[in-house]
Amino acid sequence: MSARPETLLSLRDVWVEYGDKIVLEKVDLDIEAGSFVSIIGPSGAGKSSLLRIVLGQEVPTRGTILLDGTPLTPECGPDRGVVFQRYSVFPHLSVLRNTVFGLECEKAPLTARLFGKARRDAEAEAAEMLQAVGLGDSLHLFPAQMSGGMQQRLAIAQALIKRPRILLLDEPFGALDPGIRADMHALITKLWRDYALTIIMVTHDIREAFTLGTRVLALDKRRHDPHAPHRFGATAVYDLPLRRNDEPAGETAVAVEIPLSIEETIGHG
Amino acid sequence: MRWVNRQIDRSGRILLGSLPILLLVLLYLFLAAQRHAANPMDKILPLPTGMAEAMAALLFQPDQLTGQLVFWADTLASLQRLGIGLGIATLSALVVGLVLGLLPPIRATFGPLVTGIAVIPPIALLPILFIALGLGETAKVALIVIGIAPVMVRDIMAHVSALPREQIVKAQTLGASSWQIMIRVALPQAMPRLFHAVKLALGPAWVFLISAEAIASDVGLGYRIFLVRRYLSMDVIIPYVAWIALLAIVMDVALSVMSRRMFPWAHGASH
Numbered sequence: 001m002s003a004r005p006e007t008l009l010s011l012r013d014v015w016v017e018y019g020d021k022i023v024l025e026k027v028d029l030d031i032e033a034g035s036f037v038s039i040i041g042p043s044g045a046g047k048s049s050l051l052r053i054v055l056g057q058e059v060p061t062r063g064t065i066l067l068d069g070t071p072l073t074p075e076c077g078p079d080r081g082v083v084f085q086r087y088s089v090f091p092h093l094s095v096l097r098n099t100v101f102g103l104e105c106e107k108a109p110l111t112a113r114l115f116g117k118a119r120r121d122a123e124a125e126a127a128e129m130l131q132a133v134g135l136g137d138s139l140h141l142f143p144a145q146m147s148g149g150m151q152q153r154l155a156i157a158q159a160l161i162k163r164p165r166i167l168l169l170d171e172p173f174g175a176l177d178p179g180i181r182a183d184m185h186a187l188i189t190k191l192w193r194d195y196a197l198t199i200i201m202v203t204h205d206i207r208e209a210f211t212l213g214t215r216v217l218a219l220d221k222r223r224h225d226p227h228a229p230h231r232f233g234a235t236a237v238y239d240l241p242l243r244r245n246d247e248p249a250g251e252t253a254v255a256v257e258i259p260l261s262i263e264e265t266i267g268h269g
Numbered sequence: 270m271r272w273v274n275r276q277i278d279r280s281g282r283i284l285l286g287s288l289p290i291l292l293l294v295l296l297y298l299f300l301a302a303q304r305h306a307a308n309p310m311d312k313i314l315p316l317p318t319g320m321a322e323a324m325a326a327l328l329f330q331p332d333q334l335t336g337q338l339v340f341w342a343d344t345l346a347s348l349q350r351l352g353i354g355l356g357i358a359t360l361s362a363l364v365v366g367l368v369l370g371l372l373p374p375i376r377a378t379f380g381p382l383v384t385g386i387a388v389i390p391p392i393a394l395l396p397i398l399f400i401a402l403g404l405g406e407t408a409k410v411a412l413i414v415i416g417i418a419p420v421m422v423r424d425i426m427a428h429v430s431a432l433p434r435e436q437i438v439k440a441q442t443l444g445a446s447s448w449q450i451m452i453r454v455a456l457p458q459a460m461p462r463l464f465h466a467v468k469l470a471l472g473p474a475w476v477f478l479i480s481a482e483a484i485a486s487d488v489g490l491g492y493r494i495f496l497v498r499r500y501l502s503m504d505v506i507i508p509y510v511a512w513i514a515l516l517a518i519v520m521d522v523a524l525s526v527m528s529r530r531m532f533p534w535a536h537g538a539s540h
Contacts, residue, residue: 077441080442090454101440102443143534144534159442162443
């Protein structure tokens, strides 16, 4: 990585409120290109809200979000890819068609379908991407025929084919078996390195957050009013930069020893 | 073994399923034979031989006035009305349901109207249709459409708007526009549901068809049933009802098979 990494995404004084319930208050963040940011925190601390406003699915009540220095349009777009915990692949399309979809939307605005050479080219590109996530042998399966881990691999390939500026992961491995989850950790690490991705990942799993991330954000409420708990929102209470060992992919170790007290403090969610 | 755990194999299911039907037929034959023993001219419960004779005339002998084979002319007329009605209703359910289900501004504008139309009993509109559209084919087809389309529209609308939000968001992050989401994400996933909706609408469609034919028509299965009712011709009514049931079952099965062939992904792991 270069000596002075550029700031890719910045949040300035961002508040999210639903009626009189304040979910996020005064969030100020700068996320550098090429970083892998894990977001942890107890349930209801606004982890997913933060992800949704970056994604453009929701608009913050106050504050600005800049991507590459320009304010975000309050809508989802191809510059931000996403993988949800579930339902982020299309059940009616085969693995290959699921992946080609992003290319078809871009190149065929009216029909959203490609034919002839354009289609063969797109399919070749999609097949290459699927190879990279380990689905090279499953091009013609439907999502219902695949395991949860394979579906998440597909969701990642789908997102990456658009070369997004940021990849957002919303508890992407939460529903998977521990063994599969370890495989997925290795995969996402490899993709992060190979494609020089910038990733923001929301997770419940603290170990996962520290294993994968180059930076861990813990969201929680700074203040607590027992009579009106909804009147104070959460913000980043811990912001821990980590340095990952640049070992060959597969072995993912964290350079920073996690202080036990912090893990305990944030672990109550 | 508990009854909830007793699984019946295929041959067992056929055997068990045909049992009550067979019993009913036997019961009918017994009662009919009993009545005919008391009165050989009985018209209320005709014997199979009587039905065959009455039907043979309708099936094979041209009508003296029109020169048509009555049974086949009735079937053709009814199926045509049903087909056109179902076709229009299905197409409008798909288009309106998709647009309303996917686009919140359109739903806000036309949702209450669709709900309002759906709660009107269609038969209450029949006089209006006959007055406005005359006694011809249009009024009959219109009754079928008005009778089944609102329910189908609401069904498709509910299905489309219940698609996981994640999918719609994901499609947008892949660069899809509203139009592209509609034709590539919502439409294909609405199709199996549409087949299901048509299957469920078949029953009401037949009801509205028979009603329209009973009131004003000169050909059709429903017309014939209500015509021969005046002569207590149970020997024609019962075969006609059986024929209607058979047609309905064939349509139902055909729709199921088509849906499973065309949308294997929507029918579990059976592909």
